[in-house]
Each structure stands twice: as structure tokens, then as C-alpha cells.
Amino acid sequence: MSESTQLWGGRFKSGPSEALANLSRAPASYFRLYREDITGSRAHASELKRAGVLDEAEFTKIRATLDAIETDIDAGTEKPIAGDEDVHTFLERLLMARLGPLGGKLRAGRSRNDQTANNTRLYLRRMARELSAGVIAVEDAIREQAAKHTETVMPGFTHLQPAQPVVLGHHMMAHAQSLLRDLQRFGDFDRRFDRSPLGAAALAGSGIVNRPDLSAVELGYSAACENSIDAVASRDLVAEFLFICSLVAVDLSRLAEEICIWSSKQFSWVRLHDSYSTGSSIMPQKKNPDIAELTRGMSGTLIGNVAGFLATMKAMPLAYNRDLAEDKKVLFETIDTLELILPAFAGMVATMEFNTEKLREEAPRGFTLATEVADWLVAQDIPFADAHEITGAVVRYCEERGHDLAGLTEADLPAIDSRLNAGMLEAITLEHALASRTGYGSTAPDRVREQIARFEAAIDDFRIFATSRLSGSAFSKAGASGKKTALR
Numbered sequence: 001m002s003e004s005t006q007l008w009g010g011r012f013k014s015g016p017s018e019a020l021a022n023l024s025r026a027p028a029s030y031f032r033l034y035r036e037d038i039t040g041s042r043a044h045a046s047e048l049k050r051a052g053v054l055d056e057a058e059f060t061k062i063r064a065t066l067d068a069i070e071t072d073i074d075a076g077t078e079k080p081i082a083g084d085e086d087v088h089t090f091l092e093r094l095l096m097a098r099l100g101p102l103g104g105k106l107r108a109g110r111s112r113n114d115q116t117a118n119n120t121r122l123y124l125r126r127m128a129r130e131l132s133a134g135v136i137a138v139e140d141a142i143r144e145q146a147a148k149h150t151e152t153v154m155p156g157f158t159h160l161q162p163a164q165p166v167v168l169g170h171h172m173m174a175h176a177q178s179l180l181r182d183l184q185r186f187g188d189f190d191r192r193f194d195r196s197p198l199g200a201a202a203l204a205g206s207g208i209v210n211r212p213d214l215s216a217v218e219l220g221y222s223a224a225c226e227n228s229i230d231a232v233a234s235r236d237l238v239a240e241f242l243f244i245c246s247l248v249a250v251d252l253s254r255l256a257e258e259i260c261i262w263s264s265k266q267f268s269w270v271r272l273h274d275s276y277s278t279g280s281s282i283m284p285q286k287k288n289p290d291i292a293e294l295t296r297g298m299s300g301t302l303i304g305n306v307a308g309f310l311a312t313m314k315a316m317p318l319a320y321n322r323d324l325a326e327d328k329k330v331l332f333e334t335i336d337t338l339e340l341i342l343p344a345f346a347g348m349v350a351t352m353e354f355n356t357e358k359l360r361e362e363a364p365r366g367f368t369l370a371t372e373v374a375d376w377l378v379a380q381d382i383p384f385a386d387a388h389e390i391t392g393a394v395v396r397y398c399e400e401r402g403h404d405l406a407g408l409t410e411a412d413l414p415a416i417d418s419r420l421n422a423g424m425l426e427a428i429t430l431e432h433a434l435a436s437r438t439g440y441g442s443t444a445p446d447r448v449r450e451q452i453a454r455f456e457a458a459i460d461d462f463r464i465f466a467t468s469r470l471s472g473s474a475f476s477k478a479g480a481s482g483k484k485t486a487l488r
Contacts, residue, residue, distance in 0.1 A: 026086040029332050031487040033087050036119040038070045043218045043474040047209035069094050088112050109208030113232040113320045117197035124241050128186040133466040134342030141350035146172040150445045153430050154359040162366030165433050170443040178251045183462045185244045196221040197231035203319035220470030233319040238327040242306045245334045249299035256292035263289050273351035291348045295341050305330040367395050369405050369428040376427040390417045
């Protein structure tokens, strides 16, 4: 059947104009939701059987045909045509071509409103898992780098100014911890939207099927939505998902910014692998951190998608309005962008090589050990307010003589303050600075190794989530496979 199917129009004397049809037709990327739509149709067929609209034979035939259609779309033998307004009309066209009038019975008791709400929710719950797997790959790369460098010292920064020496592994794990919270957000999202909108119909609920709680379980949800209007009219799940994705991109972008700086010739702290770098079309010597730069740039697009969709939502009266179709445009762009970034970013981080000697050489520069002077003074029972002033005098003394703390001698100390002695010089070493930070979550090498061990255990929980799939009999077919959709 190559003629398009239209799900509305009985009260119209003429069909839509070409201009309206062009405006109304879903973009090609929207048809990727065929799997979710078929999954929802399987569950809806069960509802119609319970309601007596379908007998056992009709139910069995429709379910088998839906399975066959999904297989054919997966294989690329069935594709949308120009007249298919959206994924719903595409699939109904195929169903009616194979079943005739029986295919038209499946439309009873539902609306495109609850269909699209269900499609979006199922899709995002699946994508929460797929994107989590991508984030975990980045996390693994960061963790592996951190584990290699639990003894590597580097300058830590505040305000982009040298502040205190830290362990490189500790610095890398700071990025890992922020991404871990993003994984938690994906898990929280999945739990929060574990309610099925199917059965809400247009807005008031269905007059034919009345057990949405049962279809919810079949779809892998824990229950049905509490309010049928809210089920079809709310898109806070889209806004939240966009926010989580944008925050992932922002967290990656912060590390990307550092990689751009660290890999510059002026720093030369890290060398990027050739397979994760690019060159210049005119300057043969160049080796550019394109993955880091593209991640940094694309994060702005993802931020914009959140802001843009919130603007779409802000004045939306209940219940469903066609404006809500804009959710997929920003969703698909955001998801597709993040799916491009994550594997490239993971590879870049995994293959980076740090110049540990240069990091150590620069760790004490810029008076990063000045806090050790103040801490030593406090240990001598000097109030910190006084210790702060004395330490400032030490720094000023060194600056006036053009050297760092390492240039101090025992003979210099009485000229600065009578309370300083040779014991202070023993405190201003990198080893002492690191070893003294022994509090939970601090930068001492042993504490960093403990942090990495705790992190590995936490990540294992999210591996389970990332590889899980929605349960329920509606997912007994290929829809549960998690493979990429053919129409993507």
C-alpha cells in the first residue's frame, strides 16, 4: 500500500493544502520512534482485547503483524513515504495494507496525543540508558588516567592562578565526580517518569479501554499516569532530559577547556594521540585538539536547546497543543550531538599522555606552597590571622628578591619574622604538602586511591542501569534490543 493514510479529516470538505501538508509533516528524523510506537500498539492491542473490541484471533493477528512490520522496518524494506504525516500514520498505513479493515480497529480508544507522549517517554527512558553507557565510557577513561597518576603532582588552580599543589589523579577525579552526578540524574529521571501516559487518549481518558494500569506494566512502567490531562500535556520530562544532557556537555566542556590549555605549546602538560587530533590545511606543524574544541562548542548548542524549549513550554494552555511537537526537534539534535561527542571524548582522554616531569616542575611555582607556611605557623600555636600576615610577608620578601619559596634559606627567616625557623623550610616541600592533606576526599595519594576505589563501586551500579532494558511483554520483540533504529 503506497497511498498515505490520514487519521483525521471526516468533517473537512477538502484535504489539506500543499503548504499545510508540508508544514504539518514530521521531519524524517521523527520516524525513528517507530519502535516505540509499535511497542505502544502491542500494549494497546491488549487493552482492546480486554475491552472486547478485539477477539483472540484478531488480537493474535494484529500482534503478529506489528512484529512483522517492525522486522521489515529494521531491515529497511519498509520506509515512510511523502504522504505519511508522522510515525503514527506511517505505521497505520502499513498495518491496514496487511490487514485491511482489521488494521483500522487498533485506532479505537486512543489518540495521537497519548501515543506521542508514550513514544517520547519510552524513547527517553531508553536513551537515558544508552547515553549513560556513553558517559560511563568517558568515566572509565578518566578513572584509568587518575589511577595512573596518584603520585603525579601538579599545580592546582583557583581563578586560573596557581593555588596549591595537588595530585593529578585527584584533579581528574574531580571531573569524574561531576559526571557521576549526571549518571545519577539519568537514573533519577528514569524513576521519576516511570508512569505510562497510554490510556489518556486525547486528554480525558479513553471511553473504550479502562485498564491503563495493566498496559503500563506491559510497557515496562510501574504504573499509569495519575492525571490524563497531565499525561498528554506535560513535557517537563523533555525539559529535564535536555537539561541533563546539557549538563553532561557542560561537564565535558570544562575538562575540554583544560585539555585545550594543557595541550598548548605554552603549557605542554599533555600530548594528544594522533588519532584523536587534527592538523591544519596550511600549517603543517599544527596538532589541534579538535575533539575538545568541538565538545566545548557543541555544549552551547545543547544549552540553547534547553532555553529554547522552555520558551516553547512557558505559555502552553492545557491540554495538548501542536506546539509540543517542537520537543522532538531539540531532543533529537541534543541526543544525536551527545552520542557523537561521548565516544570521541572517551578516546581522547584514554589516549592522553601527561608530561609528569613538567607538571612536577611547575607544581611549586607561583607560591603554591605558601599555605604550608601558614599551616606550619598554626602548628606552632600562632593564631591563623597572624600566620596569614607572616606568610604574606614571606611571599613579599621572595618577590622583592626575584625568587620563589624554594630560594629561601635559614638565614633569610629572621629578617622576615622572628617566629620563623628552619622547621618551616621542611614544611614547604611538595611531598609534605600532599601528605598533610589526609582528610576524606583530599589530595593525599592514599586518599585519592581510596576515592578511586569508591568510585569504581559506584560506577558498577550505573553499568547495571545502562545495560538494563524496560521490562514487560510489549518488549518481547526487537524493540527491546536497544539497537540503533533504521530510520535514525
